[in-house]
Amino acid sequence: MRTLEPQESIPLAEELDRIVESTARTLLGPLDNGWNEVQEAQLRWPCTLSGAGMGRIGHAARVGRLSCLLQCLPSAREHLTKIFPEAEQSQILEAVPLDGAEGELHRLREEGIELSLQGKLAHGSEPRLNLRVPFQACRGVLGLLTRTLAEAERSAYLARGVAAGATEQQRRDTARLHSCEAGASHWVEAIPSRVGLRLNDAEFATGMRHRLGLPQLVQNGAKCQLKAEYREPTGDDLRSSNVCGQFLDPFMDHALCCQKGGGFYRVHGSLCRALANIGREAGCEVTSEEIVPELLSGEPGSDEAVEARLDLHVWAHPPFPAEWFVDVTHHHAWAVRQRSGQLRPGKTAEEAEARKYERYGPGRGGVSVTPAAVESWGRLGPEFEKLLRQLNARWGNLKQADASACAATSRRWKAELGVAQVRAMHVTCMRAARGVTTTPHGHDAANSEDR
Numbered sequence: 001m002r003t004l005e006p007q008e009s010i011p012l013a014e015e016l017d018r019i020v021e022s023t024a025r026t027l028l029g030p031l032d033n034g035w036n037e038v039q040e041a042q043l044r045w046p047c048t049l050s051g052a053g054m055g056r057i058g059h060a061a062r063v064g065r066l067s068c069l070l071q072c073l074p075s076a077r078e079h080l081t082k083i084f085p086e087a088e089q090s091q092i093l094e095a096v097p098l099d100g101a102e103g104e105l106h107r108l109r110e111e112g113i114e115l116s117l118q119g120k121l122a123h124g125s126e127p128r129l130n131l132r133v134p135f136q137a138c139r140g141v142l143g144l145l146t147r148t149l150a151e152a153e154r155s156a157y158l159a160r161g162v163a164a165g166a167t168e169q170q171r172r173d174t175a176r177l178h179s180c181e182a183g184a185s186h187w188v189e190a191i192p193s194r195v196g197l198r199l200n201d202a203e204f205a206t207g208m209r210h211r212l213g214l215p216q217l218v219q220n221g222a223k224c225q226l227k228a229e230y231r232e233p234t235g236d237d238l239r240s241s242n243v244c245g246q247f248l249d250p251f252m253d254h255a256l257c258c259q260k261g262g263g264f265y266r267v268h269g270s271l272c273r274a275l276a277n278i279g280r281e282a283g284c285e286v287t288s289e290e291i292v293p294e295l296l297s298g299e300p301g302s303d304e305a306v307e308a309r310l311d312l313h314v315w316a317h318p319p320f321p322a323e324w325f326v327d328v329t330h331h332h333a334w335a336v337r338q339r340s341g342q343l344r345p346g347k348t349a350e351e352a353e354a355r356k357y358e359r360y361g362p363g364r365g366g367v368s369v370t371p372a373a374v375e376s377w378g379r380l381g382p383e384f385e386k387l388l389r390q391l392n393a394r395w396g397n398l399k400q401a402d403a404s405a406c407a408a409t410s411r412r413w414k415a416e417l418g419v420a421q422v423r424a425m426h427v428t429c430m431r432a433a434r435g436v437t438t439t440p441h442g443h444d445a446a447n448s449e450d451r
């Protein structure tokens with residue numbers, strides 16, 4: 001593919017892109033009329049850019065010949081100079097046909113993407129790459145340019161959602177793309193090599209539909225089947241309340257926020273357990289649900305006294321002592337309260353962590369609480385990211401690991417958090433739609449049109 005002229009390779013690659021896309025559509029269920037252009041493009045962006053990480057072959061074909069030439073051209077010219085010592089330098093420089101690659105450089109320039117002489121993205125007045133003059137071989141250009149093209153595509157969609165007159169759907173797409181970025185997104189590309197990284201097909205499909213903003217398989221007009229279970233103060237019998245009964249939207253925005261059935265606690269608990277495992281792997285002791293006397297509010301022993309129970313206590317003994325009281329919190333980035341106002345990346349998680357800080361205050365009674373917020377599409381709050389970096393540094397120290405091993409472990413931890421989140425959300429969605437789902441292959445297309 002890299003050695004074909006762009007006019008030959010690009011149509012071929014675009015055909016492959018369409019095949020990849022239609023395979024994904026088939027695997028995710030018969031939702032052909034539910035895919036919009038953002039979702040189609042998103043499928044192929046890297047997972048850290050809110051995508052599903054499948055790679056855009058069309059992008060690679062566009063810049064493939066160019067990046068290949070950037071690696072080979074200097075040595076080819078050097079070789080030509082050696083074997084034709086009598087040739088003029090200008091003749092050597094002209095000996096290789098460059099039209100296809102130059103055409104692509106020109107197209108990229110029109111899209112605002114220019115390469116410097118070192119094969120990096122050029123900024124300001126840096127000298128621009130010119131294939132007709134001698135230059136050093138540049139590596140890694142294929143990855144750099146395909147990522148830049150995906151980024152450009154993504155920013156165009158993001159901009160559309162914040163423009164005046166954006167539709168509700170475009171605003172939801174923008175909030176979703178922001179929230180899918182980085183964080184626990186690595187679950188998308190994780191190899192199920194250990195228990196904490198395993199998703200069954202149904203869980204993966206629910207997670208992927210949620211991520212791509214596709215409707216879940218729920219009947220049109222179905223009502224939320226979540227219900228609360230509780231014990232009467234006098235008896236041991238487990239009783240159930242009435243089912244919630246609110247209309248279920250196809251994206252399950254309601255189910256993810258429903259007050260009944262404890263869906264919120266399920267995701268929360270699942271994330272806490274994943275984080276506890278991470279803490280232990282980093283060489284720390286971890287206890288869950290510990291009551292922290294320093295954070296008790298009100299007069300001890302009085303009716304107003306409220307005990308504070310924190311999700312996780314993570315600590316380590318000398319010679320490298322450390323201690324965190326962690327309060328994990330999970331929020332849907334398209335909950336009703338998040339829909340109005342300015343859409344900005346990480347807004348939901350940042351605000352959730354700030355509310356926790358407000359609640360506990362800075363280091364009350366000598367105890368400082370680390371809030372760890374997760375958005376429903378996997379983005380982590382800044383304090384959670386910081387906690388993971390600190391734990392990762394401890395892990396690196398413990399294992400005498402180098403930077404690349406630390407980075408790989410950090411990605412795996414985030415994938416494990418994502419897997420924990422997706423599994424719990426899958427259960428909530430299934431319970432909300434119990435008895436009112438459509439099967440992946442018995443779906444009535446006419447019904448889904450008026451959703």
Ligand SMILES: [Zn+2]
Binds near residue numbers: 255259
């Ligand atoms: Zn409900």
